Amino acid sequence: MAPLLLGLLALLGLWALLRTFGRAPSPATRWPPGPRPLPLIGNLHLLRVTQQDRSLMELAKQYGPVFTVHLGRQRMVVLTGYEAVREALVGTGQELAGRPPIAIFQLIQAGGGIFFSSGPRWKAARQLTVRTLHGLGVGRAPVADKVLQELRCLTGLLDGYGGRPFPLALLGWAPSNIVFALLFGQRFDYRDPVFVSLMGLIDEVMVLLGTPRVQLFNVYPWLGALLQLHRPVLHRIEQVRAILRSLLEARRPPPPGQEPVQSYLDALIQQGQGKDPEGLFAEENVLACTLDMVMAGTETTAATLQWAALLMCKHPSVQGRVQGELDRVLGPGQLPRPEDQRSLPYTNAVLHEAQRYITLLPHMPRCAAADTQLCGYLIPKGTPVVPLLSSVLLDETQWETPRQFNPGHFLDADGRFVKRAAFLPFSAGRRVCVGESLARSELFLLFAGLLQRYRLLPPAGLSPAALDTTPAPAFTMRPPAQALCAVPRLQEH
Template structure:
């Protein structure tokens, strides 16, 4: 019996050896060109901390649209320009759907959530989120009604100022509250301590995530841990997580298995109660998904609406044309609806140009999930790949005046709205933003509603040219803190 077993094992070993020989050696990687790295720091000396995407675009002029940089010891492939980014994000299918292990997000999320996870956990969380948002009415009438309700609350706040200067950040309250209502099944009063705490913590975390010290931590995690560079953001994350846990526990009795789903958290809690044999929706991943949705769902739309208002104050002639179109199509009293976009081509073009011009999230790294051929190069599994979205939105081969705020980029000679293939603020491919439909609805209704009601002006003593449009350092390209005036246009409405 023992001899038979040894013989069988020997035969299996021989078969494995023959299979390995017939497969042949694994092909050697073929890396794109790039600058010569220095010991320890790689190419970090070539990248400006506050303008990393601009530095990478400058390197692409020397090394081409696909090149390699060394971030410390890590080889990273960078894609610059519309053609290179489109081919990678759309043409590679699942091969570029991974996310590299970013040190700070590994600590915060432990590989869970939606935006910084990979593999089975990411697929399950993404499919669940897309399905749940659709079930809650995103992209349809129910959510539009919620947005218009929040618009009325926001306009009430602006009315209290009576045309006097208000803080630009106030405009972020409405889109944040819309996200909270979808997540937790309730909107908050703007003075509610929970609402105030959430906005404060989200803002502080976003600023800390964009700090130079944290970028250093992500490149040299051991050194960063020794210097405690990650501690400030982790403390804020724990505060934020404690608030979210309170809101989660408040929903738990209201979300029994099989009961009606009134919000994203209800659906998450039900998913974790049954039909989850692999534990993909255990408590830790539920919290990770909620944290991702809170951070991304508030920050992007909130910052974009603030930018839109600031740019209207900066470009009064553009604001004139938007308000003329709104008055002609909607009049002073009827609120906008999503379907009005077809009748408001200039307003729609302006909102698209705001998103193109600000490049809110310049890049978000991907990762090859297998050996991948890209633009003639062979990248090994696990290679970080950075598609520079800013290089697409500022690509001089795609936009007539890429560095100017020009709504004409989205209009034809007849003044009709034109879709542009290089408009990719929400990315593309398998990792396209899960909240794109919600963000588009929110931005259009809030922007059109605000300009229908108010004239946005610089504060007294400041000209439009004096408004500051230099992005504030943060994880996203936030507008700088300042004030505007919202002067009512139609008294009595």
């Protein structure tokens, strides 16, 4: 079997070599420079399996902020640094609003959903999602009240540990449950079997999506299918779909107009029951949209809150200064509200710096919908384009100390909070994160509420310097699994 596979790879390599170098490029195309690809593997030998974004930033030092790399036979354009990324995301309009076909997500979503779809499906799903989230109170008092309710449930859980170590991942339960309440019209008890199953499956899927086997499947789908590299993640995705189908059946409302929309599922179902001649909201796409919101809507905010807590343990002086500001502005026992953000510039700066520093989602590829002029090059239609967000959040021309955790990046000389144009953790332009407003609200209220109530500390015998902040391998740059202690501040005093 092994000699046969090696022979097949050799023949494919020869075929790829002849195809690559025997075909004259279009005279109109002006590709950015980049490393010369090897047969079959392209430039994969130059990219680390984990933290590929760091490898790409190293290549940018040699080839400039806009360059070409090959993943196998797939040629893609990489953009690094604030200026190049901003031009692509904001300056190109719809030309880079699509997604390239990514093998594993093509299998999972078949071109549907919100995050990996393009064209009319994406536009319809995005418009409905933005409209529904606004209608459910995102960015206003109704959702703020839900967040504070969830904060009380989370603090009740932490109080049960009595200051003893708790798993860091536990902090992700609250933001996830807030998303579930919006999606399904109800929050779950933390012991609910459905909640436990969903949280476990989301965790497994995110870890599997970041594994070398899935990355290999995306580069060589034919080989991945032969070796069944995609089966574990598809098996777990089907388990998530089964849960979503049961929740969908439970939420299926009467005909439109008889019941108000109380959840994202309600809105999707009613849209499908109305005029939908193109079938954009048939049941499979309803499931695809819900799956996207479940996976992406929970993972990003949950991981960010965990990172913020971990960084507070790592930097106790920063944590102390946040708590001093919370005590002065809110006082004891007064829960934060969204409007308090303006009166808490240091707390706001720390939360922004945590998002900048961790670079949670280094990049999400785009696709040229037509031949596109970009940074002086003509990019052919269909080319994948990677705006490297981590290179913006770590851009040495934009940040004074990009590799350090420094809340001063978001403060002026008088201690006032300042917005920074290069703060793009949610991306920018037409495909800016659909849940940005919800994520910002959740993170501020949960982070401020936790630090108001607890002193976050490493477990006994472990110094702040010894805490591990090396990102764990996953689809996002999530924090490594470990334990922290949440000591009630009244007890501490």
